[in-house]
Amino acid sequence: FDTALAATDPNSAWPDTGLHGHTVVQPRLIMRPIPKKNHHDQLCDRFLTYVQCFDVIQDHIEMGMPILKRAMRANGERLGDVIPVSQLCSYINLIPRFSAVADPCLTEFNSLEHCQEFFLNRYFDKNTMFALQC
Numbered sequence: 001f002d003t004a005l006a007a008t009d010p011n012s013a014w015p016d017t018g019l020h021g022h023t024v025v026q027p028r029l030i031m032r033p034i035p036k037k038n039h040h041d042q043l044c045d046r047f048l049t050y051v052q053c054f055d056v057i058q059d060h061i062e063m064g065m066p067i068l069k070r071a072m073r074a075n076g077e078r079l080g081d082v083i084p085v086s087q088l089c090s091y092i093n094l095i096p097r098f099s100a101v102a103d104p105c106l107t108e109f110n111s112l113e114h115c116q117e118f119f120l121n122r123y124f125d126k127n128t129m130f131a132l133q134c
């Protein structure tokens with residue numbers, strides 16, 4: 001899966017708190033810092049991931065699913081962050097939100113990159129469905 005739920009508040013436990021204290025992210029890179037020779041740093045003992053973030057913009061009442069949009073900087077670039085891999089709680093399934101007509105160039109391989117809005121598929125599995133109940 002290409003998207004995940006990341007904890008942003010240590011007091012919010014997945015799945016008990018649903019989306020509260022969590023954000024949807026797209027992990028792009030997993031890395032581990034390399035310490036300098038003869039120097040031990042606690043940061044080097046854990047894996048980090050560079051993620052690009054999504055914002056919840058509204059709930060789609062009829063479908064019962066939140067609508068997400070890529071978080072963007074003022075200059076139009078995607079907003080990203082580096083977080084510990086341990087903050088990733090669960091995989092999340094996103095469904096592209098099409099307008100009246102879907103772009104015929106979209107495929108299952110490129111839709112996450114080219115679409116800007118998505119439905120958070122709360123019906124993907126029973127654990128997600130119960131955690132994200134309206």
